[in-house]
Amino acid sequence: MSIQTTEVIIVGAGQAGVAMSEHLLKAGIPHLVLERARIAERWRTGRWDSLVANGPAWHDRFPGLELPGGPDAFVPKEQVADYFVSYVKHLNSPVRCGVEVQKVTRLAGRSGFLVETNSGPFEAQYVVAATGAFQTPVIPSIVPKDAGVTQFHSAHYRNPEQLPEGAVLVVGAGSSGVQIADELARSGRKVYLSVGPHDRPPRSYRGRDFVWWLGVLNKWDAEATLGVEHTTIAVSGARGGHTVDFRRxxxxGITLLGRSDSYANGKLHFADDLRTNIERGDKNYLSVLDEADAYVQRSGIDLPLEPQAREFLPLPECVLQPLKTLDLGKAGISTILWATGYVSDYSWLPADAVGTDGRPNHQRGVGGAPGIYFLGLPWQTRRGSSFIWGVWYDAKYVADHITKQNDYMTYQPNTPQLSTQV
Incomplete structure (x- = not known):
């Protein structure tokens, strides 16, 4: 089978891969985008049915094309996927779907990589892993598989009708866990929600969405600090967007629980941290309001006061007297839904592309292994890196680096180099 060659292979045609292609096209660098399924596949099949984008359309998009529905709409997931299909057509990007990358190895005795796929081999000088961070769902090994309850990850949740009858325990207080728990409760299910540490920003304040506030307060451009890159954020675009309020x-009717800790004899045990987690989330929420008020006063911008935003419902009984142990059978729990995140799988890359922990070896997306790049990682360069608009800017940085490397490799001196030997 003949080997196809190009300058850059981009692995993945999600938002990261599409953004990378745009910047390489602008730089005039030949490339191919290899996608094992369809463009933006995870938006279609890796999310639940009712999911909408967590940011408004004016913000969570690429600069070259508007999202449908108007600037303040929270766009449904299928329309987000369609948006990226349209964007690929808008760019005339060289995307090849149905091509699964199986292994990347360095070429022997010369620069570049051999990229093995189910559609034959490719060769390229550079490889960009644009598969993102949300690859392999993680379910903690707390409750054994033979515990008598259905267990699955939020990545495989689609709608309430999918679950067996009975109560549901949702583990995880990020955007996915909170939205799914709320949807299940609204469908008539009895729901328990295990809440860990989290940030809880306001959906909007003083007439501006929180993405606007994070922008003018320079929080999107905050660089990663130790521990911050793993912060769970509870925010929702569902039903037109609203602030996540655990008291509400x-x-x-949702019973809040502390962080899931251990399991034995049909009972799940929880850490004694629920009230602490709720109050720390409240503190984060109020800190954003404080900074927003200070910005308004400092800048003189005319935005309406919103004193009711600081009014909280009283702490519910399930927080004041939290359950430390829950007998799953007596509670009627038939399903545990784990909204507990993902790990990345880069086993297909050369061994020097990742660390001993399997995490990407990179600086701002530029791999420690020459010729390898990463894109779509949380906090890759800044807080906004894993968001639709943020990955577009990270892709430009990576494309610029590839352009500079190309300039070095094509350099030829005008005159012969003199020998330094005497």
Missing amino acids: LAAE
Whole structure:
């Protein structure tokens, strides 16, 4: 089988891969985008049915094309996927779907890589891993598989009708866990929600969405600090967008629990941290309001006061007297849904591309292994890196680096180099 050659192979045609292609096209660098399924596949099949983008359309997009529905809409997931299909057509990007990359190895005795796929081999000088961070769902090994309850990850949740009858325990207080728990409760299910440490920004304040506030307060451009890159954020674009309020969720019938800790004899045990987690989330929420108020006063911008934003419902009984142990059978729990994140799988890359922990070896997306690049990672360069608009800017940085490397490799001196030997 003949080997196809190009300058850059981009692995993945999600938002990261499409952004990377745009910048390489602008730089005039030949490349191919290899996608094992369809463009933006995870938006279609890796999310639940009712998911919408967590940011408004004016913000969570690429600069070259508007999202549908108007600037303040929270766009449904299928329309987000369609947007990236349209963007590929808008760019005339060289995307090849149905091509799964199986292994990348360095070429022997010369620069570049052999990229093995189910459609035959490719050769390229550079490889960009644009598969993102949300690859392999993680379910903690707390509850054994033979515990008598259905267990699966939020990546495989689609709708309430998918679950067996009975109560549901949702583990995880990030955007996915909170939105799924709320949807299940609204469908008539009894829901328990295990809440860990989290940030809880306001959906909007004083007439501006929180993405606007994070922008003018320079928080999107905050660089990663130790521990911050793993912060869970509870925010929702569902039903037109609203602030996540755990007190309200409890008032509507959801039983809040602490962080899931251990399991034995049909009972799940929880850490004694629920009230601490709720109050720390409240503190984060209020800190954003404080900074926003200070910005308004400092800048003189005319935005309406919103004193009611600081009014909280009282702490619910399930927080004041939290359950430390839950007998799953007696509670009627038939399903545990783990909204507990993902790990990345880069086993297909050369061994020097990742660290001993399997995490990417990179600086701002530029791999420690020459010729390897990463894109779409949380906090790759800044807080906004894993968001639609943020990955577009990270892709430009990576494309610029590839352009500079090409300039070095094509350099030829005008005159012969003199020998230094005497």
